[in-house]
Amino acid sequence: MAMKRAVLDLWVGVFVAVGLAALLFLAFKVGSTGGLAAARSYAVTASFSNIGGLKVRAPVRSAGVVVGRVAQIQFDNERFEARVVMNIDTRYQFPRDTSAAIMTSGLLGEQYIALDAGGDERMLADGESIRITQGAVVLENLIGHFLYGRAEGGDSGAGQAGAD
Amino acid sequence: MANGPGYWLRRMGARWVDSTWRLGLATRFLVLILLYSGISIRRFQLVIKEIFNAGVLSLIIILVSGLFVGMVLGLQGYETLQTYGAEESLGILVALSLVRELGPVVAGLLFASRAGSAMTAEIGLMKTTEQLTALEMMALDPIARVIAPRFWAGVISMPLLAALFSAMGIFGGYLVGVVLLGVDEGSFWSQMQAAVDFREDILNGVIKSAVFGVAVTTIALYEGYDAPPTAEGVSRATTRTVVTSSLTILALDFVLTSFMFRGVS
Structure with missing residues (x-):
């Protein structure tokens, strides 16, 4: 059981990391962060x-x-x-x-x-x-x-x- | 069978009353979920397991659909923009349509049919096989133990999936536009960056997808929880989840768009 959970956690970790990476990609590569402050x-x-x-x-x-x-x-x-x-x-x-x-x-x-x-x-x-x-x-x-x-x-x- | 006009009127009326009733119940259900969310935070493992089911298992369909939607956008956009000699604006077209609309909406629709239907079927079957009642017998609240973790998993997964969809779509548009059709790479990215604003476009897209996440998971869980405990009841509830949440996404999208992107000046 403990083993299985670890694998699952890993996948969720990968998912969240990739999702956040996509957000960062959108923020920095696709968009510009606003005008001048x-x-x-x-x-x-x-x-x-x-x-x-x-x-x-x-x-x-x-x-x-x-x-x-x-x-x-x-x-x-x-x-x-x-x-x-x-x-x-x-x-x-x-x-x-x-x-x-x-x-x-x-x-x-x-x-x-x-x-x-x-x-x-x-x-x-x-x-x-x-x-x-x-x-x-x-x-x-x-x-x-x-x-x-x-x-x-x-x-x-x-x-x-x-x-x- | 009395098939007079009175019969149809009564049936229509009953349907409206029933829908309103269910709307009220679903709202109360959402409030209950929020009230009983404590255990999801204390035992985050429960949520992680559901993020795996709702988010990780939806990855393939989201990534592949995103790629193809972006590729189609690139192809179609190029055809049209080329007529005006403005094919460098392809980046803007692909990025804005994905980040503002297609990303959250299509990812939401896919999420509703991939993860929402699964949630409804699972909860419905748990109810049919009296697992929810068994939990209650063990003094565990089914909403806190079963429903709330799934809700939070959906709310967390949905924005990430929408962002992945948009990113993948932009990559698809890049593949078709720059690699295949030969749009200049520099102007593809720089025009995109000049036109897409972080707060105005990207953040609003993220907010949209989070709202869709709340809507889809609430509908899916409510339909499952409310399903008649029969095989037919569960199958009907699953269908209804997909239909209702798709319509809700499209209607909400109209509302959100109309006050998020209300002209520039």
């Missing part, structure tokens, strides 16, 4: 005329490297613009005149925010906002411009939300 990041806001298909948790990249994530997207009902809050890793500091643009990875890929560092001496601090922004390019508008020849007076939607 709130403690190690600082929040920066930016207003865009159009965010296109940007979503919460979309990456914030600078020079192609992921430096943060989009934390919050709101509609500013006073300026009729989109307010995007992003958490940026504290390891990366950006000058105050950094510009933000919403880009698309590939033709149909996900949208992300690209940060282009400026030359200011002072760095962006927690809670500050990025002033120079460029909204998402809306494909329909581009096609519209293309079809109707030269752009007639100003660029709608697709264009720039300049510094203010």
